[in-house]
Amino acid sequence: MQQSWNSDRRRTAIGRSTLSVPARQALADHQLNSDRTILDYGCGRGGDVTSLRRLDCKVSGWDPYYSPSTPLASSDVVLLTYVLNVIEDPAERRQTLKQAWNLATTVLIVSARLTWEKAKVRGQQFGDGLLTSRQTFQHLFSSNELRTYVEEVTGTRCISAAPGTVYAFKDDSARLGYLAHRIVPDAEWLASADTTSAIASLVDYVERRGRPPHVEELPRPMAEQLAHLKPGELKRLIRDSADADEVAEGAKRTTLNTLLFLAVELFNSRGPFSSLPLSVQLDVRSFFSSYKEACQRSDRLLLKLRDDTYIRGAMNASSVGKITPTALYVHRRAIDQMPTVLRLYEHCASVAAGRPQYWTIAKLKHQGRAVSWLDYPDFDKDPHPRISSSYLVDLKTLETSHMSYANSANRPLLHRKHEFLGPDDPDVPCYRRLTQSELRAGLYKNPHLIGTETGWEAELIRCGRKLRGHRLLRRTED
Structure with a gap:
């Protein structure tokens, strides 16, 4: 020293x-x-x-x-x-x-x-x-x-x-276990106080995962509650109780999640089949002809990240998020509903440089490869939330940048909040009604003026309107 x-x-x-x-x-x-x-x-x-x-x-x-x-x-x-x-x-x-x-x-x-x-x-x-x-x-x-x-x-x-x-x-298996948890969170099991509820929980798992669990995946109390049933009897109960369409949808979801995991794993270096977490090994065996086939398909997925045309097509086809001439913006509640290649895009950036602890919206550029995580801490309660910070990762150079708006007197804000969410989000109807009211009031006639706090407030005054929560009201003279 x-x-x-x-x-x-x-x-x-x-x-x-x-x-x-x-x-x-x-x-x-x-x-x-x-x-x-x-x-x-x-x-x-x-x-x-x-x-x-x-x-x-x-x-x-x-x-x-x-x-x-x-x-x-x-x-x-x-x-x-x-x-x-x-x-x-x-x-x-x-x-x-x-x-x-x-x-x-x-x-x-x-x-x-x-x-x-x-x-x-x-x-x-x-x-x-x-x-x-x-x-x-x-x-x-x-x-x-x-x-x-x-x-x-x-x-x-x-x-x-x-x-x-x-x-x-x-241990590399611990690294892969952590990576798998980030992409495919551990199964959430329904409470099981007796054999009947244990079977119901098992059926729920099969419908969500698309396959029955291995005995080592079962919570210990559930395994004990079902121990008296023979394997054939348990399979029959699942077959008779599970919704076939739900199981098929769960299988599709798990297949895509497995491809996503293997592609991210390759981005961060891929190990042998034996190093994979048990749940991922079982997914590979259930939904692919071999580990080789699964790896080949995930490799093709990773290669698609280089194709601007393909990425832009995936963004246009996405059922969630707001697309602009330069990027797709998606709320964190809808991030897992993006096409798999876009989820891979976001995950690769997070593994390379870290996803911030607090963020609301992910911004994925469709040219170049860069992801920004934008934090709007009052997104749910503020009809036009103000940005708090942004963190950007350039996937080509792995350079990062951070911007804080804590001391800004005129912060950027959001409009049309429903567009950042998935169509089935429970808040969408409320947010859409507000947008429609603002459109009728003429508040979006000058889009170049409304992107910041002062500009938006000036437009509210010009149109004789004010906001109370997510309701647009006429402004009255004091």
Whole structure:
């Protein structure tokens, strides 16, 4: 460590009353739970450790200044949260990452500050970062740089879980299990208090998945409730109770999800059949003639991402989302209803550079390959929601950019909210009625004026209208 300029890393540690963003992401991704041992390596003041203990997690924290006496022992999960960016010596930075990797037995979770935060960090150039006025150091990573750096040091393929957060799995099957969960979430089983309800839950699964579950996929209580039934008898009960059309639709959906998973897996490097999660193996066996055939079909799907004409055709054919001359905009509630190639498009961007934790609408460009996740936090209650932030990933260069509108006095806003959703979304009728009222009132006659807060308000005044919730009213003179 270079001491000539009195680096004081302890000053970078902040007190936390709630979980850090990376820890919240890891909880949401089921990487942190009460069944795993967790080590916060470089825990600072220990805010995450305290919060995770409240959640009944088996967690310990080590820090060279605040908790140096904590024994360093291998743990299922190691958190390396905002540590790499404060180490000014590249060799020590690399060694710290190696040590954290060696301590992890299941997954290492690495997070760092990103280049878009440069405006918040004031200082002079020092080495590959900045020396701040508080005598601390900051090396700001790009999303792609962080993922590539972790892969290089650990020697394993990594996944960007969110901007600035990377997962490095010790076992490739664990990585694929996480990837599969992101694309095909774990089955939700109906409650089963007795044999009758257990059979009903089983039938529901078959209709949604398109195939019967393997015994290892069953929740243990359900397996015990059905243990007295012979396999042939159970098959007959399913055949007699399940709706054939629903099963066929479930099979189609699962086939497409499997192709999507295998295509994303190839984008992030594909392993042998035996490395796939059990549920995916069973899907391949049920809906494809072989693993080879499934891979070939997914490869063709991935190749279609290069074809602008095909992508534009898929966007035009999509039953969900708003298409413009440059992109398709889709609400997160409708994202899984897009054509499979467009879902692949969005997933590849998320695996490469991380999907942000908070977002409302995904924007997919039809020329070039770039995905933006736009956050409109008040989408449901605001008739014309204002944008809060945007995060863009260029799939050709893997460069990212972030824009915050928190301090903007004239934010962009949305119109025709129903167009971003799926046709069966329960909010569509309400949003469509508002759009029709605004059209009749002449509020859309000057589309170049209404894209921002001030322009929209001026048009409301011009037309003598005001909004109360999702109702358009005549403006009365005070």
